[in-house]
Amino acid sequence: MTTDAVTSPDVPARDAPAAGITVSGVTRSFGAVHALQGVDLMAPAGAITALVGPNGSGKTTLMLVLASLLRPDAGSVTIGGADPVVDPRAVRRNTGWMPDTLGVWESLTAREILVTMGRFYGMDRDAVRSRAGQLLEWQELATLADQPARVLSRGQQQRLSLARAIIHDPAVLLLDEPASGLDPGSRIRLRDDLKQMAAAGKTILVSSHVLSELDEMADLAVFIREGATVRVEDLSRDGTAGGRYLITALDVAALRTALEHYSIAYRSAGRRQDSVSVEVASAAEAADLLATLVGAGVRVLSFTPGASRLETTYLELDRMRSVDDGGHA
Ligand SMILES: Nc1ncnc2c1ncn2[C@@H]1O[C@H](COP(=O)(O)OP(=O)(O)OP(=O)(O)O)[C@@H](O)[C@H]1O
Structure with a gap:
């Protein structure tokens, strides 16, 4: 992939946003379920930040808050300088969101999905068609471009979902389990693509349970448990590596x-x-x-x-939790 494919000049100009993501003390409950209980996070621009936590720890809920699709109960968030509660339009313009499944779009063709999404973002017809064509080529979906997305395999849908997330050349990318369903070759490519996008200055927040994979690409890891941040690790620094x-x-x-x-x-x-x-x-x-x-x-x-x-830290945190749970028992 060329850097041009991910940072196209064919998208509407926008004000340069203050870079990165900051989250401070965010809470969100669903009835009696306290999905987020004061999560903090800082994801700088030009880096890949891994969001790591066990099932049900609040990763998707946090991503939805960041994508301005879910309102937090309390706390503050800025994405590229904008607050998703106060200015969701600015956040959506600056943010690409890749959920863990393609969802309701599956009856449209791959190309229609990209064009429709680009039009939502205000891109003009010619610009969006040309950008969609580039992204379909980039994701090796050109021959399937005019097939309904539902006929795409799970891995192909994931690749389309990534193309959809960056159709408007956002400064911030939120990726929920982006490698799920990808074959080993596609996983390696995804990793290289994300690294290239980070090197081009994007802010990338990625959640995954495949820690070895995150380890190979992430610069920073934020560990959450029961809706709160429990550890932040700078993976670009030499660790103690015990x-x-x-x-x-x-x-x-x-x-x-x-x-x-x-x-x-x-x-x-x-x-x-x-x-x-x-x-x-x-x-x-x-x-x-x-x-x-x-x-x-x-x-x-x-x-x-x-x-x-990451595995070592994850297991260490898990052991600490078992000790805590034992202590409270
Ligand atoms: N819409 C909802 N209504 C009720 N409870 C919800 C809702 N969305 C999430 N939850 C609950 O909030 C908690 C956090 O869920 P979330 O999906 O954010 O976790 P996760 O870390 O992404 O999990 P996984 O790793 O399994 O994807 C869970 O207990 C979940 O059941």
Whole structure:
């Protein structure tokens, strides 16, 4: 994809918005269900921010508030400088929203969906047709452009949904589980596309349960639980990278002997006969252990974190929750 495909000059001019998303103390209840209970978030422009949390933690509710489709009960939100409650039109002009399903649009053709959406945003007929054509090419949907969207596969619908979200070249993108239904090749492409859009200055907030995937693209992660922010992690900084590492050696017996010699606890690595896993407290400790093993003559083939950084944090938060729940029991 070229950057032109995502930042087209064929869209109406707009005032340059103050960049990014800020959310402060937002609450939203549905009757007795308190979906958001004081969530805070800052997603800067030019970066991908991951929104991470267990099922029912409030991710979609927050996205709907940001997209100006749901009114918060309290708290403040700005998107590209505009408040979705006070000025929903400005927010919609600056924001692309990709829900987790294409929804009621499925009886229109792929091209009609893009053109209709562009017209909603005030793009003129020629500009929107040309932009729709570019985006359909970009998403490899050109041959299906005049088919009803319902005949598209789930993955193709997801690709169309992304094209629809950016038809008006928004500064902010809200993506709810964008990779769901995509094949591995399309997932890699989506990741590269989002990185390219962030590099072009877009603000991207993406929710997903596939943490390894988020880990590869996100600059920042916001963890929410029970409708509140519980951790913000800057993934672009070197982390402590503690946790479990998988060590693979040419001679695993020699590896085990060396670990025992240095009194380092290890576990066998599931079905892998050539590997063991160890727990370390930091990246420095991991590096020292690798040097020690190599120095002791162990022929190490690989030495890799057993879980992505997001997975490690997620599991840590989960453990803390279990302890809290136990404490309150
Ligand atoms: N329209 C609604 N009416 C009643 N309850 C709702 C409504 N929308 C969401 N909820 C509730 O609010 C809570 C948060 O839901 P939400 O969909 O935001 O979670 P989520 O983090 O996106 O979950 P998932 O990861 O499963 O998609 C849940 O308990 C859900 O049942």
